[in-house]
Amino acid sequence: MATPHIAAEPGDFASAVLMPGDPKRAERIATLLMPDARLVTDVRGMLGFTGTVDGRPLSVLGSGMGQPSITIYATELFSLFGVQRIIRVGTCGAISPRVRIGDVIIANGAHTTSNINQLRLPGLNFSSVADFGLTRAAVDAVSSLSRQDAPQVHVGMVVSDDHFYLANPDPRWWAKLARYGVLGVEMEAAALFATANEFGKQALAVLTASDQLVDPIDPSSRMSPEQRETRFAGALRLAVAAAFS
Ligand SMILES: O=P(O)(O)O[C@H]1O[C@H](CO)[C@@H](O)[C@H]1O
Numbered sequence: 001m002a003t004p005h006i007a008a009e010p011g012d013f014a015s016a017v018l019m020p021g022d023p024k025r026a027e028r029i030a031t032l033l034m035p036d037a038r039l040v041t042d043v044r045g046m047l048g049f050t051g052t053v054d055g056r057p058l059s060v061l062g063s064g065m066g067q068p069s070i071t072i073y074a075t076e077l078f079s080l081f082g083v084q085r086i087i088r089v090g091t092c093g094a095i096s097p098r099v100r101i102g103d104v105i106i107a108n109g110a111h112t113t114s115n116i117n118q119l120r121l122p123g124l125n126f127s128s129v130a131d132f133g134l135t136r137a138a139v140d141a142v143s144s145l146s147r148q149d150a151p152q153v154h155v156g157m158v159v160s161d162d163h164f165y166l167a168n169p170d171p172r173w174w175a176k177l178a179r180y181g182v183l184g185v186e187m188e189a190a191a192l193f194a195t196a197n198e199f200g201k202q203a204l205a206v207l208t209a210s211d212q213l214v215d216p217i218d219p220s221s222r223m224s225p226e227q228r229e230t231r232f233a234g235a236l237r238l239a240v241a242a243a244f245s
């Protein structure tokens with residue numbers, strides 16, 4: 001039963017799905033984690049794989065960039081493919097001075113500059129919150145990361161913006177949010193959490209900081225496109241722990 005965006009059949013997806021924005025990262029994650037990974041969809045180049053990790057079924061599917069895109073995929077996975085939990089494995093810009101490049105943020109909630117959730121519930125400033133059980137499982141897994149390559153992990157709020165390039169007339173718009181304890185900026189979590197709420201399912205986002213808005217002194221300190229695709233080992237371990245919790 002293919003949809004306009006996913007060419008798969010019921011049963012092709014596991015109940016837990018990891019979702020990076022980048023379909024190439026989906027392929028990389030599938031290859032890394034699942035020796036038996038098989039391609040289950042590739043509509044629009046949005047690659048999706050299903051396989052097993054130590055005998056436990058898992059899927060990985062790219063979400064594309066932005067809240068409308070992840071909403072489409074999450075809606076179809078939750079409503080038509082029997083998916084119960086989605087863990088976004090993405091990158092973000094650090095807006096808190098506490099968060100450095102390469103650190104991991106377990107996002108337990110997401111503000112948004114978008115009105116995507118107001119379109120669901122007009123008149124309400126919806127609070128987009130991650131699933132508590134998944135959050136707890138990811139936090140519990142932090143101690144299992146090997147000391148040597150363990151990233152610094154932060155737990156807290158992020159903001160899901162509709163722009164990647166600065167469009168706000170105030171170039172430091174995010175600084176006000178940093179003062180309210182917001183850790184990073186990305187482009188999907190708030191819509192993902194709301195979509196999970198809509199279907200009574202579970203969602204979480206585990207994000208690796210790929211750049212620093214606070215102190216962007218040295219652009220070369222940003223992750224390269226290659227690093228954004230590959231430097232997610234710590235975040236991935238936490239996401240897998242949440243997926244199988
Ligand atoms: O690395 P991913 O998961 O795509 O996440 C971040 O990167 C993209 C922007 O470059 C947006 O999707 C943003 O949320």
Ligand SMILES: O=c1cc[nH]c(=O)[nH]1
Nearest residue numbers: 091092093185186187
């Ligand atoms: O959405 C994003 C992702 C990474 N870095 C940013 O500044 N924004």
